[in-house]
Amino acid sequence: MSRKLLLALIVVLLITNIATLLFWDNEQSIVRNNDEEIEINNDGSVASIDGEAISYEEWMDSLRNSYGENQLEAMIDQAVVNQLAEAKKIDVHEKVIEREVALLTSMQGVTGEQEFEEKEEEWREDIRYRYQLQQLLTEDTSIPEEEVESYYNQYGNEYDFASSMQLSHIVVQNFETAEKVIGELEEGASFDLLAQEYSIDEESASDGGYLGFIRTNSQFFPNGYEEVAADMEEYSYSEPFEADTGVAIIYLHRKLQSIDFTYDEIKPYVESELALNEMDQSLQADPLWEELDIEWIYGE
Template sequence: MKKYEVLKAVVILQAVCMVVLTVVVVIKVFPGNDRFQDRRPQTNAGSGEDLDQGKTDQPLIVDPSKQTDHERVIAKIGQESITLADLEKELYKQHGAAVLRTIMVHKVVELEAEASELSISAEEQDRELAKLIEGYESEDHFYEVMQNQLGMTKEQVLEDLRYRLLLEKIVIRSISISDDEVSRYIADHPEEFEDRVQLHLQWILTDTVKEANSVLQLLTEGEDFALLAKTYSIDSFTADAGGDLGLIDEDDPFYNREMLNTASRLQIAEMAGPIQVDGGYAVIQLIERQITTSMTGRRLHEAVHKQMALERADSLTEIEDELLVKYDAIKTE
């Protein structure tokens, strides 16, 4: 269940991020924006004459310092220019409907939460945030990844988290789950609530044992592991990242069992190999070991109750649609 919750949270963040990135741009092109004011030639007050009258034969010279941001050229292809307006138009065409729905849904969820006197406490937010951060080196590293890979600031991550928690409360408030049902689930699925060990590994994958031993020799002579991974590893997915495999569950079934067993016996910064794996021979290094303690008692009961209720409830999208109807949320254009 814990893995499911973390995966779900990450997927939601990724999905929301796609539209969050375009919100600012789309807002600029909504009707009524001052960037779309009439741009016909101005006239002298009371004269009815165009200010540019008599100058039509002269070339138009545009002072870049007086260009509006909307007219700014952001790219060129030969003699062709692409303006910010062109970009906004394309973004609106591709993502406008999704962004508008996101804004409307956030509004109606806030209204429903206020009407139902639902709120998210700092403790609830911190607990959920801790689940998201599991598997990252630190909280700062988590936010750095969200910024670099998804374009989300810390404030956006926390706001999206608060929104999701509010929506979940709205979804499950009418779902009845007995204490006995929760207790039976915990008893029937003990493996989901055990302590978990994760290994942060780097590896260098080679074609032959001889190449792997050569890499090991260079490492014993003090060569940098990440640099050797970039130079010699045949794993194109990790070579550029210095062979970083990230955090792996100690019993992850998708990784070579001998490699994980070997890694579990290593000390931090210790290396081992060659280890035969699919695709070649690996040299590994343990960067860190993380131990996650499982929930117990009341917190475990509440977490399982919530997850069971979410699994029985209508989808979050259906609830959002119902709230849009309830609060008369409609597109005017």
């Protein structure tokens, strides 16, 4: 993935992950703050400072004035790319989307299953949009075959994704202690709290035993962990087993499979990436607006 595409993707993800989302009707609104929904009377206030209120209407006016044009422009960009991509039959290979989802997943901390599913849906939409936009912007720019092949031969492995596992662990001195930990886990105790209490791995204990995402081909992957985790379901913990530093219990948060591309599979995306660099074109949909009849309140 090009630096321009990665930067654009991160910017959009930051925008779409703003904690507060608004939904409104004529009388009441629902403000979503992370996972909590708060009902607000549209005629009421949203804050009070020493008795001086800020009304819901003032808040909405401020949001519209500050972000209204940008948000509407982003919505038009999305519609433009969707329409042109459909008309020109430009789609994104599912394998490419899976690779980008895996890359973004590996950048995350610990997330619950439902939370991840919601994130993944947003990611997929944005990844498809960004790759379609890149191909639409570069469709009239031709890159010589030998240049594409040369670039692939030099950087092609950077498009692949190495299998990774997101793990936490609890390391104790003996199986007797490990069975005690298992008993508490079966009773519903928190894995990260038990790690803080029992684990003798000082580097990870304070973080609830969290080890992060580790590539399975990495020299830092603990001995024996991959073999145990290979047969585990995501969001589950293992039975105790002998490890290099004691008796371990691992928790498998996520398991990401390797993704490899052939030249033919990745060629269209290498071509559009090279074309975008040659054009010195930013990943913005503005140049595509002239292909459609667009009217909006901020201008033509």
